[in-house]
Amino acid sequence: MTAPFSTRTVRVAIAGEALIDLIMRPDGAYEPCLGGALYNLSRALSRQGVGVVYLNPLSSDRFGRALAQQLHDDGVHLAHEALVQQVTSLAVVSLNASGHPDYAFYREGVADRQVSAEGLNHACALQPDLQIICTGALALDARDADVYVPWLQAQRQAGHCVVVDANMRPSVMPDLAAYRAQVQMALMEAHIIKVSDEDLSWLGYASTDALASARELLDRSNASLLALTLGADGAWLLTRDGQWSGKEAQALSVVDTVGAGDSFLAGLLAALLDSAGPVGLLHGLDANRCTGVLRHALSSASLCVQQRGCVPPSWDETLAWSQAHPAVTAASAP
Template sequence: MIAVVGEALVDLVAEDTAGGYRAVPGGSPANVALTLARLQHPVRLLARLGNDGFGQRIRGHLHANGVDLTWAVSAVEATSLVVATLDDSGQATYQCYLDGTADWQWTTAELPNLSGTGLTALHSGSLALALAPGAAVVEDLFVRERDRGELTLSIDLNLRPSIVPDRVGEQRRVERQVRSAHIVKASEEDLDWLYPDRTVEQVMAEWRAVGVACAVVTRGAAGSCLLAPDGEMYRQSARRGEVVDTVGAGDAFTGGLLAALAGFGALGDQPGARLAAVTPNQWRQGLHQASTIASLTCGRRGADPPVLADVVAALSPGPG
């Protein structure tokens, strides 16, 4: 089982050009958990879920899709709200209503002891690792688990400059937090904003130098790249398909890659050794699967990753 810790909020996604919006459960960590569950991989979400109408909708949606909510906290605070507005190409921009809401109020007492729970990996990212006061609690959890050495630790930067605009502060935070991770994923957009004076390849090499075993960067229509533990760079072209919107596509990519690595036996104790044992063909397969899942998600409105049968069909070679 993979555990995911972080926000589970509501996205109001533009429904049409007339100004209508649809409420869709979202939040980057919750979307990763949803993707894993739809791929039929056991996943448990550590989230603080409000008791308001939006929170109840999130809980019902995740439960119905097979996400284990045993460790979810029933929070008294309101549910976080994000309004996603789409341009003509389906690219999303976000306006967020987050002050005092449930997702960012973690206390150490609310997080379980992960020792002996049968987990193989822990994933987090985005605002869960950026917004006080809860970010410090989640960061401390990753530090403890890195020291314990029994889980593969994964982080997706998924930066939000419109919410946390302090570039220097974000550089310091990211550089501190990636040291606790074995897998770090970012988008090219993340890195262009965070390090405007560096190339993607330079940043990935810097992460590897401080102990990140696997660095992954998604590049939109240009595909993705992955720096493996042995220093080999793998590149994957983007899968062509209809783009309805890009909401949740990066999260679906992350979930797809984690599911592939789990299938290879690459997650668990001795995480560095496990990731080092992944073969070149498996790295290529993992990137191909993740790219396919992201593309299928772009063909749906909102954060709506595909189920396993859809992925298998998309990955199967055509007739002839």
């Protein structure tokens, strides 16, 4: 699967936030770490051996230069090589006793928001081998409604596979109703949806059964595949015809969960691309393929949570973990 960075063709385009996570340490001080859900996804997917282009501009300030250098080191292509004058976004990340992050964002007039639907479409048109486009998280802010949903619509019409990770941050959105509506609009354009149990609650699904809510979302959508993440309880992969669960057999030594969902999605997409036959990415989603894809995604997330901050594993590291730590899997009727 893994090929040298210089020989990879771009198969995935990713748009969304790149920022600095100021992560609280046990002594109360804050440590700056490179982050942002879509930035993390770009790095994680490239480390899995997939050719990736990151579409948003980065700042010429110190943080922006560090963000750009890390993408370069991980083999991610930049649609905007020239850095811009606007400052880098910031997120203050406080961790609770279980290592779960709580975020506060500072994103007015920042570099990664200097985008347009027209610019994103133009950047995608420059990639002749493009198969997948991804967005989610802070990109689904209703204040950027004229950027991302029109881009998703155009890319779906162009025949690309659209992936949307809800990854909701309601505490930092000034208009929760508008934000929820914007996320729902984006999800309706997706071929592949990723949500957590918390996302489903914020989206207004009333059932206390996250799996039932995920099935309802998939049935309402135009998607072929939905990934539901449940933290320490593992994840589900749902199609129109089936659903499969996976969970680590043994408890993990969790340092923090920063970047876990991004690593999960990267593992999922890398495994989908690796297992796709000549009929296409989302065809042949049978039990064997779905359980294999889910296992790879879980392994990627499991390796990430055992390190501080977002440190996504490589394809080979993920495979080795999967082989050494067989997961508990199950299937159930949809």
